[in-house]
Structures are given as C-alpha cells and as structure tokens.
Amino acid sequence: MIPNTLQNLIDLQPRVKKRTNEELAIEQLKIVGIDTESEFAIFYRQYMPGSLDSKACADTLCDIAEPTNEILEGTEFIHEMWELPGIYVCFSSLQSEGGFLLNTENGMIWDFDLGQHAAFMAGEIKPRWNGFFEFLEWYLS
Numbered sequence: 001m002i003p004n005t006l007q008n009l010i011d012l013q014p015r016v017k018k019r020t021n022e023e024l025a026i027e028q029l030k031i032v033g034i035d036t037e038s039e040f041a042i043f044y045r046q047y048m049p050g051s052l053d054s055k056a057c058a059d060t061l062c063d064i065a066e067p068t069n070e071i072l073e074g075t076e077f078i079h080e081m082w083e084l085p086g087i088y089v090c091f092s093s094l095q096s097e098g099g100f101l102l103n104t105e106n107g108m109i110w111d112f113d114l115g116q117h118a119a120f121m122a123g124e125i126k127p128r129w130n131g132f133f134e135f136l137e138w139y140l141s
Contacts, residue, residue, distance in 0.1 A: 002042060006133050009140040010047065017051040019044075021066065028065040032075055032089050033104050039132035040091075040102055049091075054139045059092045059100065061139070074099065082114060084121075102132065109135045 049061035062070035074090035108127035129135040
C-alpha cells in the first residue's frame with residue numbers, strides 16, 4: 001500500500017496516468033528481477049511513472065511495460081556497457097551518463113553517476129534513499 005503522504009503527492013500530479021494492464025507490469029517486473037510486492041512494484045503496478053512531473057530533478061522515470069519496457073532496456077545497458085552488478089535496475093533515462101538505480105536485494109535507491117563508477121563498484125558510494133517510496137516523495141516534492 002502506498003503511504004498516504006505519498007498518495008497525496010501523486011494525486012496532486014496534473015498528468016498522472018493509472019496503469020491499464022497490471023498483469024503486463026507484473027510480468028515485466030519479474031523479468032527484471034523485482035519482487036512484485038516491493039515498494040517499487042506496488043507503485044509500478046498502479047501507475048505509469050512517465051506521466052509524473054518532478055519538482056526535484058529533470059530526470060524522467062522510465063516505465064516497466066507501457067508503451068515499452070524501457071526499464072529492461074536501460075537495465076541491460078547498465079549491465080552490459082557499464083558492467084554494473086545484476087542486482088541493479090535502472091529506472092530513469094541515462095541521458096546524463098547516470099541514473100537512478102534500484103538494488104533488487106534491499107530496495108535501496110542510488111543516484112548513480114558514471115564518473116564515480118570505480119567508487120561505486122568499490123562500495124564507497126552509499127544509497128541516497130532507503131526505499132522507493134522515500135525516493136518518490138523526494139521526486140514529487
């Protein structure tokens with residue numbers, strides 16, 4: 001369940017779109033290795049994140065299923081090209097040589113910068129948010 005404070009921020013979004021095919025989203029969440037009951041999945045099963053307007057940053061959040069599975073494409077890119085571990089899923093555009101990463105093992109979120117690749121791989125870069133709902137509150141505030 002989405003916390004009330006976050007749901008209020010979502011409800012204030014002028015262009016927010018509800019997901020039309022939850023089963024497709026669940027299928028795609030499983031493909032990228034995301035627990036379908038996690039905070040990330042709870043949101044993605046209900047909403048299409050590309051319709052959100054952020055006051056905190058210019059990065060666009062990618063979708064898991066509709067109109068395309070941008071998250072799978074971005075995640076494959078960070079694994080193949082940037083050689084990031086398989087536990088990370090990228091859920092934002094990669095236009096600025098970085099992006100938001102979800103750790104599928106613990107649900108924490110990183111604001112990854114390719115310029116800090118070596119430090120990230122050495123475990124020197126800590127997550128910025130403890131969970132996806134915390135990230136979304138920042139993103140929408």
